[in-house]
Amino acid sequence: MSVTLEPDRTAVIVVDMQNGFCHPDGALYAPGSEEVIEPVAELVDHARDAGARIVYTRDVHPPEQFDGAHYYNEFEQWGEHVLEDSWEAEIVDELDVHPDDHVVEKHTYDAFYNTELEGWLNARGIDDLVICGTLANVCVLHTGGSAGLRDFRPLMIEDCIGALEDDHHEYALDHAAWLFGEVLAGDEIAFAP
Numbered sequence: 001m002s003v004t005l006e007p008d009r010t011a012v013i014v015v016d017m018q019n020g021f022c023h024p025d026g027a028l029y030a031p032g033s034e035e036v037i038e039p040v041a042e043l044v045d046h047a048r049d050a051g052a053r054i055v056y057t058r059d060v061h062p063p064e065q066f067d068g069a070h071y072y073n074e075f076e077q078w079g080e081h082v083l084e085d086s087w088e089a090e091i092v093d094e095l096d097v098h099p100d101d102h103v104v105e106k107h108t109y110d111a112f113y114n115t116e117l118e119g120w121l122n123a124r125g126i127d128d129l130v131i132c133g134t135l136a137n138v139c140v141l142h143t144g145g146s147a148g149l150r151d152f153r154p155l156m157i158e159d160c161i162g163a164l165e166d167d168h169h170e171y172a173l174d175h176a177a178w179l180f181g182e183v184l185a186g187d188e189i190a191f192a193p
Helices: 031-035 037-050 074-078 117-123 136-149 166-179
Strands: 003-005 010-015 053-059 102-106 128-133 153-161 182-184 189-191
Touching: 010 037, 010 136, 031 037, 037 053, 037 128, 037 153, 037 189, 053 117, 053 136, 102 117, 128 136, 136 153, 136 166, 153 166, 166 182
Parallel strands: 003 189, 010 053, 010 128, 053 102, 128 153, 153 182
Antiparallel strands: none
């Protein structure tokens, strides 16, 4: 299956391709996240050349974010990671963030939760979201599901999504295809001229 998208109505959402997750020195490094850097870069270049918008999300946590939390505490789950103003929180050097790309700073798994992302996309008439990045069953899955609930079309790019383990990748994409989106390979995405 292949899909042809209107570039002016499409954005590529690059989820959390940051040093903390993709670099061997990162606190939550996963080899699967590092392995998708090159295919993500190729997808971004292809989309940018066609005229689609590029959005990068950055998972960023102020050190005190979970102080006094009632229940939700990522530091208990994962330990401290991607702290505000740290090297870990930066997007990997291999991905060339252009001045006209949009960068969303998020503080949870979902890039729509308490961010400006939905308004930014709606203001530009964007309907279709090409979703890639890491981790498959965490931030990618929650962002894709949240996009679908907001009536965007989530297109999950299987060979551009990193995971801790293969079964996490498989679960996340099966779940996405069943419940809220479409799963495609990077070479199955085309853009109308």
